[in-house]
Amino acid sequence: MKNLFQMGNMLKSVLLLAIILFAAPQSKGQQLKPAESGYAPVNGLKVYYEVYGEGKPLVLLHGAFMTIETNWGQLIPELSKTRKVIAVELQGHGHTPFSDRKLDQSTLASDVEGVMNHLKVDSADVVGYSMGGSIAYKLTIQSPKRVKKLVIISSTYKSTGWRPEIAGAFKNMKPEMFANTPMKTAYDAVAPDKTNWTKFVEKMIVFAGTPFDMGDANIAKITSPVLIIAGDNDGLDKIELIKTYQLLGGDKFADMGEMPKSHLAIVPAQGHVSLMMQTKTISAYLNDFLK
DSSP states (O other), rough: OOHHHHHHHHHHHHHHHHHHHHHHOOOSSSSSOOOOEEEETTTTTTEEEEEEEEEEEEEEEEEEEHHHHHTTTTTTTTTTTTEEEEEEEEETTTOOOOSSSSOOOHHHHEEEEHHHHTTTOEEEEEEETHHHHHHHHHHHHHHHGEEEEEEEEEEBGGGGOOHHHHHGGGGGGOOGGGSSSEEEHHHHHHSOOOGHHHHHHHHHHHHHHHHBBHHHHHHHTTTTTEEEETTTTSSHHHHHHHHHHHTTTOOOOOGGSSSOOSEEEEEEEEEEEHHHHHHHHHHHHHHHHHH
């Protein structure tokens, strides 16, 4: 009986972790309609995108199981006041159809570059949250000339950048745990074929549980200025996060020299989900860094 009780608690913890990592708060609805939207034919897939505002291009990459609206709905109205905001929905997410194609950071980064090609955008500032942050890192490594400034929100370039309990929990995730969740509701609202939900979740669980490491040396070679935003309790290993910042040229005594071009912001009393609810804070950091 004790073992069954412990197993039940473990499953509850795994489900809670899944919701924390994959289900950021639902937007109350975008205040703007996109100036342009459509599908970019890239790598055998039709990748959905939306464009808002005018100005220098800014690419937004969402977190796992999310859509443009659920991840960026509260930020787009502010960012699009001064920028041409290009929001992308990655393979199987939102309006972008499910595909049997394997999910990996390199392919998804190539998809993002394909959308930029489709929209005739040579280079842009790029912002990625959670899974979108790892894709943004990979895009910058693969195609450094395409990324002017990079913003990483609560994400890492290697699986060991997360706390150990997070990586271990992926092994116990099952598709049925995601039924009746905000992720399923968002999927049903816009997915072109809702019957692919279970296959999509299965593929995402495999993707999330697969160890990855883009390499310290590759991060150190990034020449684009990088802003890292993290919650102080968002699941990232803060020791590894500081090492990342050091690889990017940060963690200096700036009073005795120049301020590093890359910046680190730790937002107090915030987890992985609640961090993205701090719209004013995130917006202020973005506007200050990107201008």
